[in-house]
Amino acid sequence: MSVYKLVDLSEYCIAKYFEQIVRDQLTTIRLLPVNLKVRLFFLLTQRGLIDDSNILVLLNSRTQVFDFHDCHITDETLSIMSKCSLNSQIERQRQISTTIDHQTMPVLNPTVVYINDRISDDGWIKFIHEYLNLRKIHLNNCPLITDKSLYSIGQCCHRLIELDLNGCMNISDEGIKELKCLLHIKSLGLAQTSITDMALYSIGQASFKHMLQEINVKQCQNITDDGFMYLLSNCPNLRTIGFLHCPKLTELSRQSLGPHTHQFSYVVWSIPV
Template identity: 25%
Template sequence: MATAAAENNCVFDLPSLFQVSTAAVLRDLSSHEESLCEMPDSIKQAILHLMSKRGFLTDDNLLKVLFPRLRCLDLSISQVTDKGLQCLPLMRYLQKVDLNSFKEANDRVSSAGIISLCKACPNLQILYLRRNINVTDEAVLELCKNCPYLREFNVGGCFLLTDASLAALGQYSIHLKSLNISSTQITDDGIRQLCNGRCSQLLTEVDMSSCTHLTDEAVENLIMMCPVLRILLFARCPKITENSRVALEERFLSSENAKMKQVSWTIY
């Protein structure tokens, strides 16, 4: 009796007709690409999500699945290059673009593509560009000028970036809260310019790991001038010494509100 009752109450997780249909489009994408432009936004959203997760997005099909009210665009495992980014229409609702490269460096996107992206998306708030090795200071400057609401920015591994990028962020990005500048060419002077900017009062997370030019001065500036900083990562920075750890301890002792969530460093 108990077994029969359990079987009667069993709910089978069957895919909906909508899920089956969108999966069918992806299985024969080449046959459906031309009709993607005519589909309703809700269908484009579902297809775009699947194409993003499976790495199917290219310069040729990207515009066919975009729609004006799109808020998030994941290009992290796509084949999109500068060519695709330079063709983007005005996307006023787009708030997040993920161009992180997870496994190896991405050389398909350069400053030219990023500049086109930020001009097409004036309300961009989150931009991830990790390991996009052809991105330069010029792109960061244009981003800061064109996207005033930027609050999360990841350029870890973009090794062409210098203090000029931090100067631009300090000058223009007044809403910036999270910043990853690991493995770049920044120096203490760049950190000083960032901390002198208005974003210093909002910065909660800074990752500057593997920045080989930084010294204790960079850490001291951040902990003194960024009162709400909660995550600070400076591992593999060979010029940073034990003095930075001492400065952090002094901050904890001098302020009841100086509670860090994560601190990471390497002692040489």
């Protein structure tokens, strides 16, 4: 019979009754040691229990991966996190702020962010200008994210290696063009966006074209063989590629996936009959 550690049982109880604990014992949660906040933040985000109303009590300086895939957050969460950047806190100190929340805010240094659904350009752009060291950004199924956000990513996130925009239907060719000066992009998710061949041309001319190893253009309705083959010819290190349900791609695109040009480890495609 296994014996659970007291800390594990405590974490389980806090997670199970989190809403009640935040409501009744807010000060106690705020005063938890950082190592416990790290573990609780991970556990609660995995359970989808973090939202705009409670995130501040568990924010801490050690968490660098913020996985909000299963959480219901909005621009308000991004605004709270933006106020926790080093620059924001220095500015508040300069202005001699006396607000309790400002004094107790931790300094954040996020490197990985996973977000779904309910954020907009306004919230994201403010956030991105506070955190320039992001390495991985996943903005999935965010209909309010547009090319404006990509402009900010292109201007601010020079260390970025992974960008997932799958399901962001308002991303277009103009936004992809704004990424051209990034140097380190290895993975790019563009499934179910509004890109055309022009976006693939931009990727094939981008500074990261030799770094790119993975791309997903699933259900991109307007890309054709011309753009697809241009991408392949200019991105020699592609290893993983997905082009399911792209109605304008033909057998010509599949035939261009020759072993003499690329060493693919994973390819998913469907070609219309």
